Amino acid sequence: DAGITQSPRHKVTETGTPVTLRCHQTENHRYMYWYRQDPGHGLRLIHYSYGVKDTDKGEVSDGYSVSRSKTEDFLLTLESATSSQTSVYFCAISWTSGAYNEQFFGPGTRLTVL
Amino acid sequence: GQQLNQSPQSMFIQEGEDVSMNCTSSSIFNTWLWYKQDPGEGPVLLIALYKAGELTSNGRLTAQFGITRKDSFLNISASIPSDVGIYFCAGQLPGSNYKLTFGKGTLLTVNP
Numbered sequence: 733d734a735g736i737t738q739s740p741r742h743k744v745t746e747t748g749t750p751v752t753l754r755c756h757q758t759e760n761h762r763y764m765y766w767y768r769q770d771p772g773h774g775l776r777l778i779h780y781s782y783g784v785k786d787t788d789k790g791e792v793s794d795g796y797s798v799s800r801s802k803t804e805d806f807l808l809t810l811e812s813a814t815s816s817q818t819s820v821y822f823c824a825i826s827w828t829s830g831a832y833n834e835q836f837f838g839p840g841t842r843l844t845v846l
Numbered sequence: 847g848q849q850l851n852q853s854p855q856s857m858f859i860q861e862g863e864d865v866s867m868n869c870t871s872s873s874i875f876n877t878w879l880w881y882k883q884d885p886g887e888g889p890v891l892l893i894a895l896y897k898a899g900e901l902t903s904n905g906r907l908t909a910q911f912g913i914t915r916k917d918s919f920l921n922i923s924a925s926i927p928s929d930v931g932i933y934f935c936a937g938q939l940p941g942s943n944y945k946l947t948f949g950k951g952t953l954l955t956v957n958p
Contacts, residue, residue: 782944831877833943
């Protein structure tokens, strides 16, 4: 299994509070991704990174920001959490892009916004 | 955005039976990936396919990249209770360097 950890694994927070989720990898993979998983929607890409300090938006990026200051860490921040951001968040990594983009997922963070 | 139609949505089978599920799209894909997700865990990559017509096995699992490049299927032979979980397909569109398109999953239940 790819060495990917996510923290925290569970979090309950209140509407309007900032939240930061962390993804840490030990595989030295260049590409990192944040997804959310919701019933009826499957996995949807929030943001991704193609290198240190290089990030871009995915399909559901509104209300989220990311940062990557080191190869091994990719942070997802909800600036002001809303109930619609209650979800399970997964980090993924891949060693390449293009046609061989095999993505490996972390264990997930379950976030509840009250 | 692009969609992958994954079917069936759920399956209830007896231990020992074979299982087949598939993903179809109106778009051509360069890559097909199959994942399995256990409750409370992240998806685990089972099989990756890169060429049209490619047939790849991983133990009791066999997956194929459709000739038209618009579909893929996954077969599980002689199912066992630990096969229970949600199976996802994912595809990569031409020119989409980073983005995978995911199906909504097939929930598999195996009765011992």
